[in-house]
Each structure stands twice: as structure tokens, then as C-alpha cells.
Amino acid sequence: MRSSEALDRRGLINSPKIGVTAALREETESIAQNPFERFVRTDSDYVKGVSEAGGVPVILPPSLSLRAAEARLDGLDGLLLSGGPDLDPGYYGEEPVPELGTTILEWDALEMALLRLALKRGMPIFGICRGMQILNVALGGTLYQDLPSQFGADVINHWQATPKCQYTHEVEVLDDSYLAEITDRQTVEVNSYHHQGIKGMAEDLTVAARSTEGVIEAIESRDFSEHWLVGVQWHPEGMCDPGSGHRNVFEAHVCAAERHASRGAAA
Numbered sequence: 001m002r003s004s005e006a007l008d009r010r011g012l013i014n015s016p017k018i019g020v021t022a023a024l025r026e027e028t029e030s031i032a033q034n035p036f037e038r039f040v041r042t043d044s045d046y047v048k049g050v051s052e053a054g055g056v057p058v059i060l061p062p063s064l065s066l067r068a069a070e071a072r073l074d075g076l077d078g079l080l081l082s083g084g085p086d087l088d089p090g091y092y093g094e095e096p097v098p099e100l101g102t103t104i105l106e107w108d109a110l111e112m113a114l115l116r117l118a119l120k121r122g123m124p125i126f127g128i129c130r131g132m133q134i135l136n137v138a139l140g141g142t143l144y145q146d147l148p149s150q151f152g153a154d155v156i157n158h159w160q161a162t163p164k165c166q167y168t169h170e171v172e173v174l175d176d177s178y179l180a181e182i183t184d185r186q187t188v189e190v191n192s193y194h195h196q197g198i199k200g201m202a203e204d205l206t207v208a209a210r211s212t213e214g215v216i217e218a219i220e221s222r223d224f225s226e227h228w229l230v231g232v233q234w235h236p237e238g239m240c241d242p243g244s245g246h247r248n249v250f251e252a253h254v255c256a257a258e259r260h261a262s263r264g265a266a267a
């Protein structure tokens with residue numbers, strides 16, 4: 001009792017819980033040397049981003065069964081879809097092109113199922129990199145399987161060789177977008193680690209930012225009163241400058257999750 005009161009004073013009990021999707025990685029080459037190399041893991045910067053915004057991060061392993069995934073969502077107020085490998089293009093009705101990167105079918109299936117359940121529940125969803133792409137596809141949109149070979153000759157380099165706290169290109173934030181409102185910016189400096197991008201937008205989503213040559217770099221709900229959905233193609237969790245506007249997106253997501261939780265409690 002006493003410890004729960006202490007927790008409550010620190011605001012933890014009422015903080016919204018944000019599910020953070022994690023990857024199943026098998027370091028198969030080293031299993032012979034070390035049998036302890038099969039990890040469920042997520043970049044700790046996602047965890048830090050949620051925590052610093054006032055949320056409680058809950059890591060969701062991709063090895064959950066569908067029933068377990070649904071039960072797991074019961075205790076959560078928001079979902080953060082993390083970055084990762086390419087999505088199976090079958091989800092948007094295409095055959096793979098030779099430039100398609102690694103796909104992990106089991107991960108795709110479980111993350112897509114989790115996402116569809118979260119959408120059905122009206123849970124605030126924030127997608128980062130692959131997370132933005134899968135969000136668009138789950139709602140009916142499509143992707144470029146490979147920007148350098150499919151987008152056009154003027155595509156800039158979207159796969160930087162430098163650390164993620166460094167930006168390598170700018171994005172133009174659309175006037176009147178929700179993203180412009182929460183970041184209070186017309187341009188945002190971003191890191192870039194993607195060879196895929198959004199091609200066709202899902203009907204319920206709209207473009208919030210583009211790179212200078214026109215690649216879609218952020219998406220959001222057409223109607224936030226219906227559903228809080230935001231996706232960014234860059235990795236805001238890795239951009240540490242507090243004045244850069246990147247933290248604002250995490251904060252907005254946590255606030256939306258808090259509102260979602262209080263609506264659930266009132267119902």
C-alpha cells in the first residue's frame with residue numbers, strides 16, 4: 001500500500017502505458033560460439049523517448065500469439081511501432097522486386113495483427129520508419145519497395161552512414177498539418193535510414209512532411225477527432241537536441257494516450 005502510494009505520487013500509476021514493438025533477432029552466425037544469441041530487442045532510444053515524454057514503455061515481443069497480443073493490448077493506452085526491416089510487399093498486392101531488402105514474415109504477420117487490433121480500438125498510434133510504412137499499408141496504402149530504383153533519378157541519399165543523432169536532410173512540414181502545430185516548425189532537420197518510402201497514401205491519412213525532392217517523410221490522421229495517428233520516416237528517438245522539435249512528437253503521443261485512457265475509464 002505504502003509503495004503504491006509512493007509510486008502514485010511520482011505519477012507512475014496514472015501515466016499512460018505505451019506498447020513498443022520489438023524485433024526478434026537471431027544472431028545465427030554466432031550460435032555455434034554462443035548459444036545465448038537469440039534476442040527480443042528494441043533500441044533503448046524508443047524506451048527513453050517514451051519515458052522522457054511521461055509514458056510508461058511496455059516492450060511487445062513479436063513472438064506473441066495473436067490471442068496473447070490482444071490480451072496484451074488490454075492494458076495499454078497507446079502503441080509505438082518501431083523501425084525494422086522491409087515489409088512483405090504482398091501486404092500491398094505486389095511481388096518482390098530484386099532490390100527488396102530482408103523481410104521477416106512472422107514479424108510482419110504479428111505486427112500487422114497487433115496494429116489492426118490497435119486501430120480497431122482507436123488507440124493512439126505513432127509509427128517510426130518501418131512503423132510509419134506499416135501503418136500506411138494497414139490502412140490501405142502502398143510503398144516504394146526501393147526508392148533509389150523506383151522513385152526517380154533525383155532521389156537524394158536516404159541512407160546515411162553517420163550516427164542517428166546527426167541530421168542529413170531537411171523535411172518541409174506542411175502548413176496547417178498537425179505536425180506543424182506540435183513541432184512549431186516549417187522545416188525539420190532529420191536523420192535518414194530508409195530505402196523504402198510511401199507511394200500511395202491510405203485514405204484516412206494525409207501527408208504531413210516531404211523531403212526536398214518529394215519523398216513522403218511524415219503522415220498523419222485526416223481527422224484527429226476520429227483517431228490519433230502519426231508516422232515519421234526518420235528516427236526522432238535518436239535526435240537528441242531538445243530544441244529540435246523531435247521530442248514534441250513523443251509528448252503529443254503520450255498526451256493522446258492519456259486522453260484515450262481517461263475516455264476508456266469514463267466509459
Ligand code: MN
Binds near residue numbers: 158192194233
Ligand atoms: Mn529520409
